[in-house]
Amino acid sequence: MVLAFLAEAGDELVSGEAMSDKLGLSRAAVWKHVDALRAQGYRIDAIPARGYRLMGVPDRLGELELRPLINTHEIGHALHWFSEVGSTNDVARALAEEGAAHGEVVIAESQTAGRGRRGRAWISPPGRNIYLSVILRPDLPPARAPELTLLSSVALCQAVRHAGVPADIKWPNDLMVHGRKVAGVLTEMAAEVDQVQWVVLGVGINVNARAEDFPPELRGSATSLCLERGQSVPRALLASAVLGALEEWLDRHAAEGFGPVRAAWKEMSETLGREVRVRSPGHDVEGVAEDVDEIGALIVRTRAGRERVLAGDVESPRPRSPV
Numbered sequence: 001m002v003l004a005f006l007a008e009a010g011d012e013l014v015s016g017e018a019m020s021d022k023l024g025l026s027r028a029a030v031w032k033h034v035d036a037l038r039a040q041g042y043r044i045d046a047i048p049a050r051g052y053r054l055m056g057v058p059d060r061l062g063e064l065e066l067r068p069l070i071n072t073h074e075i076g077h078a079l080h081w082f083s084e085v086g087s088t089n090d091v092a093r094a095l096a097e098e099g100a101a102h103g104e105v106v107i108a109e110s111q112t113a114g115r116g117r118r119g120r121a122w123i124s125p126p127g128r129n130i131y132l133s134v135i136l137r138p139d140l141p142p143a144r145a146p147e148l149t150l151l152s153s154v155a156l157c158q159a160v161r162h163a164g165v166p167a168d169i170k171w172p173n174d175l176m177v178h179g180r181k182v183a184g185v186l187t188e189m190a191a192e193v194d195q196v197q198w199v200v201l202g203v204g205i206n207v208n209a210r211a212e213d214f215p216p217e218l219r220g221s222a223t224s225l226c227l228e229r230g231q232s233v234p235r236a237l238l239a240s241a242v243l244g245a246l247e248e249w250l251d252r253h254a255a256e257g258f259g260p261v262r263a264a265w266k267e268m269s270e271t272l273g274r275e276v277r278v279r280s281p282g283h284d285v286e287g288v289a290e291d292v293d294e295i296g297a298l299i300v301r302t303r304a305g306r307e308r309v310l311a312g313d314v315e316s317p318r319p320r321s322p323v
């Protein structure tokens with residue numbers, strides 16, 4: 001609890017008094033907790049008469065590090081942790097088929113068969129990045145499932161920006177920093193005709209990967225938060241922030257629909273206003289990306305008129321044109 005409290009305060013100092021009031025602990029008990037955390041490798045500043053501040057957490061992503069940081073009602077309450085899996089999405093799909101509950105999370109230190117969108121591989125070296133899959137059971141018809149994909153990229157972008165890295169979103173859900181990809185989401189689902197049974201949101205974030213962790217052909221287009229920020233990022237803090245942001249946006253989506261998600265996505269988008277070529281199954285669409293519609297499709301103004309694209313990869317031959 002002390003750790004979750006400090007983590008939530010971010011850079012702010014938290015007074016010992018506030019913590020003991022909120023957590024129902026004596027000031028001496030708070031101090032003992034802080035001491036125990038320091039012994040586990042957490043760096044905590046204690047400034048006399050002002051309070052405590054979390055300065056660094058050990059870069060491990062186990063249940064022990066993650067559990068105290070998770071401050072959600074549902075997302076991540078059940079946590080399935082693995083040192084190595086084929087793909088966290090495959091594990092999550094199997095769990096969902098066996099009846100796993102909304103919000104269960106599968107997380108791994110490494111993947112031997114990490115999967116990206118459109119049949120691509122996802123580079124998953126051990127101990128550096130985040131690979132997690134969240135099982136959702138939304139009350140939605142299958143046609144509205146793409147909304148969750150855009151929602152997840154908004155949550156991801158919010159958490160990464162909060163970690164001090166200026167990310168934006170390339171349609172539909174690639175997270176970009178300075179034009180290179182740092183994270184992606186692979187959404188998979190099972191549905192009846194009129195109701196989604198389960199959705200698995202598979203999130204991969206290149207957190208502390210070094211250039212040599214990427215194969216040479218990806219080095220120009222992929223990057224990591226550490227490479228962009230010039231400083232490593234504690235994975236457990238980021239993973240818990242992603243789960244927290246995801247829960248916030250899911251709650252908002254359930255209460256208010258897709259409108260606020262769409263507005264946030266547009267604000268975070270690097271795609272809108274740009275000349276694009278969208279490589280989509282069957283054919284390519286070229287023009288200016290104008291909008292995302294009420295189900296998350298990309299609206300492209302082409303020479304022939306407007307086209308609505310439901311799936312594909314965006315390439316931007318030229319920088320954003322002034323509007």
Ligand code: BTN
Nearest residue numbers: 087089114115116117184202204
């Ligand atoms: C993309 O192509 O942009 C999507 C990448 C998604 C990668 C994540 S890593 C965790 C989860 N397990 C997988 O096999 N893939 C997703």
